[in-house]
Amino acid sequence: MKNLYIHVPYCDGKCLYCAFYSIRGTTAERDAYAELPGQELTRVRAEGVSVTPETVYFGGGTPSLLGPEGLRRLAAGLRRRVSFERVVEWTVEVTPPTASDAVLGALFEMGVTRVSMGVQCLNDRTLRALGRRHGAADAEAAARRIRAAGFANFGIDLIAGLPGLDEPGWAETLARTLALEPAHVSVYGLSVEPGSGLARQVERGLSLPGEEEGLAALQQAEAALTAAGLARYEISNYARPGCACLHNLACWRGEDYLGLGPAAASRIGLMRRTHAADAAAYRAAITSGSNPPSEEVTLSPADDATERFVFSLRLAEGGSPRSHAERWPAAGPNVAAWERRLDGLARNGITEKAGPGRWRLTARGREVADAVGRELL
Template identity: 40%
Template structure:
């Protein structure tokens, strides 16, 4: 069981954005920059200052989960990671059983890094494999091979990681279902505790997103549907439970950090481009290293461009996030947040969705079926999320 904060102590999960990569992948729309000489030396003291600033504002925050994302957090030198973890432990109260996750790329998950991460308490590794086919990795602009990905997973086990996740992408240009399932079976052979399987989204402003040929070669909708349904069936047969639209885990190994976000709990984002939600307030740090640095130095980080989430927005977001999960939406909780009975307000839509077996309602919860998850965006919009 997760440790809970004392009743009077504020609690929030922490997200730390490490905004550096060896090179930008062709599909990536997240904020990151190429790692240049001296960049980490400039980033680290500012991040430590940001940690200290929030500790001064919030006090001894109780932290159930920490997530290092990016970018490529596995580019952090061991001594930098040690300083960050020392700052977190000295400024906040990390739960005794805190889940501390870190994203890593195969080519930078060296034995030294993995040992250092485990020594600093990182207990969950999310390895960005994306594919076990070299031609697909080249298409995506990934800087590693399938063999390097396999070897990195093996090194992670050797370093003591008992909670290993692999990230994969399906629905690539010119990809066939058989090729995707080949990658997925290779991933299952490594027996990870967690698998994230994301359908490719071509974002404007990325090399793949701006490539007309790549768009024209995307698999047809019918094949994408088969890929998704057969992904769930294959992983279920292999002992993985689907707990969110794109995430599967062995029993007891769902990502607690992501679950906290999907359940609407508070989280504090540190580093450029990181988003925070504390109570009704939300803000996002600048997607620019210089602008982020200026706000940290001026002790203004988190105080600019704040959004106050109205009860209506919080209810909409609760619906959207809950319906992405296997638990689904607690209808009584939604009524308490919104003041509306979802089943009454959208009676005709609910009836149609049930007849098409896209949703189920059981014990006060509305859940999407696996087929419903295929068209989740349309269902969520129909039920009131704008």
């Protein structure tokens, strides 16, 4: 197992649009949490999963909320159990208020190679409306601290199609983001997730930019970012040469990954496992020496190979049914049918050619990626 993900479920508040598993937790709970993923790793290895990470990703939630000591203990708990000698990329997600000099200094000392910061936009009114706990100037100052701490490879996450952010406002966010010289920018379209604060506000009459405006904002982002030298290597992700996120690339290219922590997901051979989104149940299980509550399914080799192929369609490099079948022989009998279907989907604007014998999803195709997967199945 070469790709290790740790979910840190704590945040200092709840953003309006958020559908991730995140809770505030108490200081004591956050302190105690730092020990748990390492203990889970012991259990996973005892099950026979060999773990030699090459990419490590601390996501959340807000991992930096653990503070310098918590982050050091979390990392030490993992490194006591597995060697980090082969790690080529180690990412930690931060938010502007939690990216303090002390946290960033600790991350650099620990050997973290990449910092990814959720910014969403650089407009104070919209940030307030989204329930973010920072303003635009805080985000810009945090980006400068990240660079000063030694992280040339840092990323910024943005959301396109936000309410209250018209075309000039979005252009300003993109220009100010680029002025910070990030190596990587992710741009997600705003989506209304069931159960989020945003979904409740929409029920109460909040009007959001329409589909066309959302698409225009994504196109505006693509034009600005690619003009500045960041290549769109995945539908939502742009990077300077050599700065694509290797952890996410590995997952999209069909490799296995191990997720530790509540709500974390793993792909281990044919098995897919997602831990319950319940930090208390996770803690209780780990501290009492049992497995965290999870949902687990085992796919057939053919479905496994298909799922891995569908992920590759998200990448600009696309996926080739024939090359995929060389690596995942269970896909072999499907190659001809997939090629026919991918051609058919291309006629409907869902997929497009990424090279001879290769296809990728279009922006429209990404919105129906699950349906494409079912189509290929």
